[in-house]
Amino acid sequence: MKILLCDDQAIIRDGLEMLLTLEKDLQVVGSASDGAEAIELAAQKQPDLILMDLKMPGVNGIEATRDIRARFPHIKILVLTTYDDDEWVFDAIRAGASGYLLKDTPRQKIIEAIRGTLDGKSFVDPAVAGKLMSQLVSNQKQPASILAEKLTERELDVLRLIAKGFNNSDIARQLHLSEGTVRNHVSAILEKLGVSDRTQAAVIAIQHGL
Numbered sequence: 001m002k003i004l005l006c007d008d009q010a011i012i013r014d015g016l017e018m019l020l021t022l023e024k025d026l027q028v029v030g031s032a033s034d035g036a037e038a039i040e041l042a043a044q045k046q047p048d049l050i051l052m053d054l055k056m057p058g059v060n061g062i063e064a065t066r067d068i069r070a071r072f073p074h075i076k077i078l079v080l081t082t083y084d085d086d087e088w089v090f091d092a093i094r095a096g097a098s099g100y101l102l103k104d105t106p107r108q109k110i111i112e113a114i115r116g117t118l119d120g121k122s123f124v125d126p127a128v129a130g131k132l133m134s135q136l137v138s139n140q141k142q143p144a145s146i147l148a149e150k151l152t153e154r155e156l157d158v159l160r161l162i163a164k165g166f167n168n169s170d171i172a173r174q175l176h177l178s179e180g181t182v183r184n185h186v187s188a189i190l191e192k193l194g195v196s197d198r199t200q201a202a203v204i205a206i207q208h209g210l
Contacts, residue, residue: 001118002029004047006038006064007080008056012103016051016080019107026114035064042068042075049076049118052097054088062091069096073196078117080110098199099123120167122199147208150192158185162198163205 003026005013013031020026029045032038036059038050050068054061065077079092079100092100098117101110102125113123147156154175161171168182175182186198195201 001026001049001114002045002047003027003114004030004032004038004041004045004050006032006035006050006056006061007053008033009053012053019110020114023111026111035059035061035067038064039067039071042072046072047075049078049114051080051114052077054079054081054083054092062088062095065092065097066095069196076117076197078113078123080105093199093203096196096200098197101125120198121165122202147205151189155185155189155192158182159189159201159205162186162189163202165202 003020005016005028007013007016010033013033017028017031020028029047030041032041034056038052038061039059041047042050052061052065061079061081065079068075069077077095077097079097080103081088081101082103089100099113099122101113101123105113105125116123147159151159157175158171161174166174168179168186171177172179172182177185189201190196190198193201193204195204
């Protein structure tokens with residue numbers, strides 16, 4: 001699995017690269033010092049996942065995430081930052097980040113989050129998860145019936161499980177479906193909701209009280 005690192009501090013990039021090279025299934029294919037360089041390397045290296053810092057000079061991580069996700073929706077973005085301010089968290093998720101970790105996250109948790117994100121799960125640091133959920137609930141504006149107008153009953157079942165962090169194989173077992181059928185449902189859900197990934201679909205589900 002190809003990983004791209006983006007952080008404006010060289011010592012952080014070097015430390016992450018040393019950490020990830022210990023894992024046989026992970027390969028660091030590039031290292032960027034700001035968002036603009038991350039966008040350029042994403043196009044060149046086509047990584048599976050980018051570990052993205054947020055507050056950087058020039059093009060920041062939010063702007064880079066939005067640009068990369070728009071151009072390369074198959075590339076996952078996992079935020080790794082020191083900032084847990086509400087604005088950073090919400091903007092990162094809205095920009096298309098699949099997860100949000102703080103830099104004091106233990107080594108094994110970072111590895112777990114990388115593998116899980118690539119497997120379709122979402123990881124949000126416990127320190128910011130409460131803020132995110134509270135904001136989504138307080139901003140709830142539309143009833144679940146709005147989603148029922150867009151999605152079939154089975155697609156709603158799948159979306160509920162996506163919102164709980166289940167991956168395709170988990171959903172298949174829960175609903176007694178094949179993984180191929182679940183993949184088709186997920187693709188249909190993303191298209192109907194006008195979003196590019198599972199995290200954004202989960203946010204919409206929570207906003208609608210699903």
